Amino acid sequence: MEDRGGRGDGGVRGDGGVRGGRDECRREGAGGAGSVDVVVVGGGAAGLNAALVLARARRRVLVVDGGRPRNAPARQVHGFVSRDGMPPAELVAVGRREVEHYGGRVVADEVRVVRRADHVPLGPDAAAGGFEAELTGSVVRARRVIAATGLRDALPDLPGLRERWARDVLHCPYCHGWEVRDQRLGVLGWRPEAVHQALLVRRLSDDVVFFAQDGRDLDAPGRAKLAASGVRIVHGEVSGLVVEDDRLRGVRMADGTVVGRSALFVPPEFVPNDALLTGLGCRRDDNGLVRVDANGRTSVPGVWAVGNVVDPRAFVVAAAAAGAKAAVAVNADLVEADLAEDGLHVVEGAR
Structure with a gap:
């Protein structure tokens, strides 16, 4: 889903379901109201489903969406069980409500650039640092990034x-x-x-x-x-x-x-909206697409990419599934990072 334009909304909600003692203090210490666990760039099926899973895992998640979905001209979505025949705009509206129901935040804005920021805690990999996402008139600090920026159809x-x-x-x-x-x-x-x-x-x-x-x-x-x-x-x-x-x-x-x-x-010729990933230095595969593993992890620590930006032929339902898989991987990665900060390590195979 192309992520350009949209109305500016500089605030970042800080009550995305993270509660209780040390965890809450840790996240507030990472930047207060302008800091989240995960920023999701793109609010289509892939991005919203990733945010939904993360919000239900009590992660502070922000979805930034430019409001120009690739399938906006289509009358209906098909091939998505239980959603067959639903207008694309309705699918997005329902997805946003579900994310917000669990404390996630969705804003209409544009992410102009994402850059590494060493002062944002990421975890045991000191070379990675955290990230800063520059929006219109504001900067959001995040421990992880999920790019769900989709593609455009060249005709x-x-x-x-x-x-x-x-x-x-x-x-x-x-x-x-x-x-x-x-x-x-x-x-x-x-x-x-x-x-x-x-x-x-x-x-x-x-x-x-x-x-x-x-x-x-x-x-x-x-x-x-x-x-x-x-x-x-x-x-x-x-x-x-x-x-x-x-x-x-x-x-x-x-x-x-x-x-x-x-x-x-x-x-059409598929043209991925991957400038954000290129700017972060993500490696590409032999087809010229940003390379990801089965869970959407890129070559850059802390950065995931899901949906049509890395899988141009994915249906809406497949993009949504990819978002869910990435969210599970991101949450597990954050759990391990939190333990590492405390001098502990997750036993391999115990996740």
Whole structure:
């Protein structure tokens, strides 16, 4: 979920469920009202689910969300058991209420930068230090950071494409396919994965057209697969869309012909919103994504990353699950750090 813009809210709630003697004093000593155990950057499914688990573990957690979710144009969320058909905005609103119910805090703001701050206690790794997150007009100190900043969808430069995005120009057969089943469907062949997407779309309708865009990403095996599946190939450049009465009616070719279609699938280029992680020095994998372990831990001590920022193809439900896994790992890490500060160590395997 893209995290840019939003209204400034400089306060940090300091009563996120941490109570009792030494623990409360320790956290107040780490910076008072401007200090939290965990700052979560991004308030989509991944970030909110991480915050929910942490808040229920009585951690002081702050979610900072810019309010521009990737799936905002979509009418509904699908493939999420018990939440199937829920509008994205409602899913976020419910998630925020749940986090706040357990003492977590959600603010509409922008995290401009996260930097290491040695004066914020992190734990036994002295090289790591804690962190400072710079918001609009305020700074939040945190012992751990979870980045759930999502990604943005880069689309080809075709007139009208962005305006119809998530309406009748679609990116995911699993997310939107059922709603356009048995209609006249198209797939724009502007990326190598478009052939695979066309094969998936063919499950939805007997009338599927693959727009080959002069065959730039269509090789012989791809043509054979499409032909064997009954997908019609249309050659030539696509120049735009035909929209009437606020509905897609067809795809216009460069030669002026119009191929009637009711929906067009366009596999986007995924561009992770990972500048925050880059600034912290997180290492990347062979695919160019920020490298994380099974629980979302990055190469930088104290920093986790979850959801589409590190797993571009994750559904909403998978992003939420990744947030929960990271939260459990972060809480365990903080427990061990607290013991280490007292000169104790968790016995390996006892967690």
